[in-house]
Amino acid sequence: MTKRFSELGLSEKTLCAVERLGYETPTPVQEQSIPAVLEGRDVIAAAKTGTGKTAAFSLPGLQRIGHAQRSQGPLMLVVTPTRELAAQIADVCGVISQETHHRVVTVVGGLSYDPQIKQIKAGVDVLIATPGRLxxxxxxxxxxxxxxxxxxxxxxxRMLDMGFLPPMKKIIAATPASRQTLLFSATIDRNIMKNVGYLLKDPVFVEIAHRGETADTVDQYIIRTEHLHKPELLRAVLEEKGSFRVIVFARTRGRADTCCRRLKRAGYPAEAIHSDRSQAQRRRALENFAEGKTGILVATDVLARGIDVSEVDYVVNFDLPEQAEDYVHRIGRTGRAGHKGFAISFVTPETEGLLKDIQKLTGQQIPELTLENYDKKEAAREAAERAERGKARAEARREAQNDPELAQAAAEYRSEQQRKKQRAAARAEASAEAGKRPGKNKQRKQRNAAALAKVTGNASSVRSGRSSKGSHSTKAAKTAKTSRLERAEAQEFGRSARQHAAKPKSGANGASKKRSAKSVKAAREAAQARIAPARKGDFRPGRAHRAAVASRARNR
Incomplete structure (x- = not known):
């Protein structure tokens, strides 16, 4: 008889988190794992995909730990192979932490270091990480x-196979020997356990799914075909079985992109998701798929474990996986949480050996499926036409490379484009230089600014001299007089120069130079008159008056 969550030893806060998660009764893996984790035992759990393994370690794990000091570091560390799995675990832990008030931080590749480091320094209780970023x-x-x-x-x-084992050993070595270790997966290979057996202390084995066991809710089929006929076969499957909530698995990133492009050209809403895509692109693709904006998701094995979308109708293995265990994870994306699903695998003569490995692992013969709307002869004809088009394009490229006239034309075109770029760069540089050279107005402003700076400097000297005592007073008076004279000369010279520039130029150089000399002399005399003291008995203030009096005196 299945127990209730309240009978597993969970606290009141954790039971409230269970309600937030929407769980009613524990799954077998949760029922067997939660009490062992609460007791502090090391646990090795193998269960089918979609059976609630994340909650099986998150609920008791967060209940066991306290709250860390700011510099103490995480008290619970969860390491997972992909960013998508890390996001899923963070979602579950985030819901639980709303009741337990733990600080949950996720650190994965593809994102900036600074925000993640800032979060860690602010304090973290639960750290969820991918090995590389950690x-x-x-x-x-x-x-x-x-x-x-x-x-x-x-x-x-996956974490303990030869690819991840070296970094995992470094991570594990950085943790205390007194820690509690929990291993969760869809399958547990006994050979892998030999590598990490020394890390565990008297572990409890929870084996709900045996190695290679698949969910009863997933029907499996194969379709034998030729390699070149796969695109036509995939379209036939989508037409007959539907094109909504379908995951197509390809062996490589390039094949996933090619498959996605062909589906889009055929009018299907498809998106590719693999390790070459950025974190934002992968997240957006998963969100669009979950919301129904994208009907078909084309993925690789790297992300077969990280796609957690409820009610996926079916899975298509466009290419069979190299490892039979990956087949179990691929088809586990459908038939989750009690929903029915099915998986269709394309088998070519070259991949018959991989099919035998899969059937040996799962312990069952996978039946062959026949499509009513699929004509092998028509598919062969379309594949042949596609191959001919590809050959024609390749031949055209080769001819273009070998034809001297085409090669010469291509070289001339490239040279002309290069010259255009050079001319554009030269114009841009000339424009920039012209912008740096000042015009006449700018030159005049610069001269006036220089004169003003000089006058201001002398004026400051005057102020400094006035504040001094003794012999400095005489020097300050002379400096003040000199500064007033220079300022007056500059102003008068500017007016004379402007008046002179406004007059038409003379054809005779001698006359022009004579007038110029007169202008300079007149400017100097006027400047001296401006600062000349008023005549004795004349008490009217103002420079203009003193200048007028001085001018009349000279004229007499």
């Missing part, structure tokens, strides 16, 4: 794993 943060001394109490390896079979 190693980088450790190398930067940005994270301290010396106080980890609970270590969780999600998708442990």
């Amino acid at each position: 190693i980088d943060l450790m190398d930067r001394n940005a994270v301290n794993l010396g106080n980890v109490e609970v270590l969780v390896l999600d998708e442990a079979d």
